[in-house]
Amino acid sequence: MSPEEMLKSFPKQLEWEKLDIDRSLYHTITFCGMGGSGIVGDIARSWLEHKGCKVITSSHRGYGLPNYISGEEHLVVCISYSGNTEETLSNFAEAQKRGASIISISSGGKLEELSEKSGVLHLKVPKGFAPRYALGYMLSKVLAVLGIEKEELEDARENIEKNYEEIKKKGEEIAEKLYGYIPIIYATPLTEVAAFRWKTQINENSKTQAYFATLPEMHHNEVVGLDNAEIRSKCAFVVMFDPKDHDRVRRRVDLTIRLLKDLGIVPIAIGGDGNSYLARLLHLIHVGDWASYYLAGKYGFEPLPVKVIDWIKSELSKG
Numbered sequence: 001m002s003p004e005e006m007l008k009s010f011p012k013q014l015e016w017e018k019l020d021i022d023r024s025l026y027h028t029i030t031f032c033g034m035g036g037s038g039i040v041g042d043i044a045r046s047w048l049e050h051k052g053c054k055v056i057t058s059s060h061r062g063y064g065l066p067n068y069i070s071g072e073e074h075l076v077v078c079i080s081y082s083g084n085t086e087e088t089l090s091n092f093a094e095a096q097k098r099g100a101s102i103i104s105i106s107s108g109g110k111l112e113e114l115s116e117k118s119g120v121l122h123l124k125v126p127k128g129f130a131p132r133y134a135l136g137y138m139l140s141k142v143l144a145v146l147g148i149e150k151e152e153l154e155d156a157r158e159n160i161e162k163n164y165e166e167i168k169k170k171g172e173e174i175a176e177k178l179y180g181y182i183p184i185i186y187a188t189p190l191t192e193v194a195a196f197r198w199k200t201q202i203n204e205n206s207k208t209q210a211y212f213a214t215l216p217e218m219h220h221n222e223v224v225g226l227d228n229a230e231i232r233s234k235c236a237f238v239v240m241f242d243p244k245d246h247d248r249v250r251r252r253v254d255l256t257i258r259l260l261k262d263l264g265i266v267p268i269a270i271g272g273d274g275n276s277y278l279a280r281l282l283h284l285i286h287v288g289d290w291a292s293y294y295l296a297g298k299y300g301f302e303p304l305p306v307k308v309i310d311w312i313k314s315e316l317s318k319g
């Protein structure tokens with residue numbers, strides 16, 4: 001499947017499912033995964049937080065597990081599209097050792113095998129995608145674990161479907177503006193995960209460095225860097241926001257845009273469109289996915305191959 005076809009399938013990947021899971025059993029939920037699988041947990045956490053969920057959640061990237069996980073009241077959700085990522089397999093093994101509750105998500109691989117062997121609930125997603133292009137499949141599984149209402153997920157999917165051409169066009173326009181510059185994305189707490197996805201998609205699809213910073217923290221450091229005219233002239237700035245951001249954050253978004261304009265920079269200001277936080281977030285993410293795809297084309301890169309990651313993995317497999 002071409003990267004374009006994979007991207008286009010994103011809304012269809014958002015499929016609601018009912019799972020019989022008693023979530024009241026868990027005191028904490030820890031999402032484990034790397035790269036395109038790791039961000040699934042971040043999106044889920046941001047969504048839960050916005051919903052007012054009181055369960056402690058965290059995203060864990062790397063080997064082992066945080067110290068607080070011990071016993072079945074801690075749920076560890078291991079997400080790896082391939083099912084073979086060594087960090088995520090390490091999380092799985094550690095969760096078993098600590099007697100935690102585990103749910104795993106993959107398209108197959110060792111994670112599926114190990115789950116089946118040890119009676120762990122395994123949720124399978126279709127094969128044939130690059131992990132980062134299977135975001136919708138993996139996210140739908142996690143949201144099913146968390147008990148999302150059917151209407152909410154379907155509304156988010158329809159929101160992308162009905163605005164598809166506009167989303168693609170916006171992505172293309174943004175790629176035009178990012179071309180030749182280092183993308184710097186300024187986000188808010190509600191859009192931080194989208195900024196991270198933009199960064200990582202620009203890294204992997206467009207083979208380009210990109211960075212992000214989040215308000216209000218960036219008003220205490222990052223903004224001072226803008227004093228350096230020589231460096232800032234090499235960057236293209238994106239400012240992301242959501243209508244439900246904290247009032248003072250909204251005020252800070254306006255100040256950031258003013259600051260950039262006073263320096264002669266016209267930032268790409270963008271907020272997702274949609275009825276719910278999830279709908280807006282996925283809309284924003286999908287605009288970035290297309291932007292990174294078009295940016296790859298402008299630089300003459302194929303969006304899919306990630307040679308350096310393959311090289312690192314093959315070196316690590318030597319022991």
Ligand SMILES: O=P(O)(O)OC[C@H]1O[C@H](O)[C@H](O)[C@@H](O)[C@@H]1O
Pocket residue numbers: 034035036037038079080081082083084085088130131132204306309
């Ligand atoms: O998602 P997994 O199969 O666990 O692989 C983890 C990650 O591996 C590589 O770094 C890929 O380029 C990422 O896009 C991928 O998400």
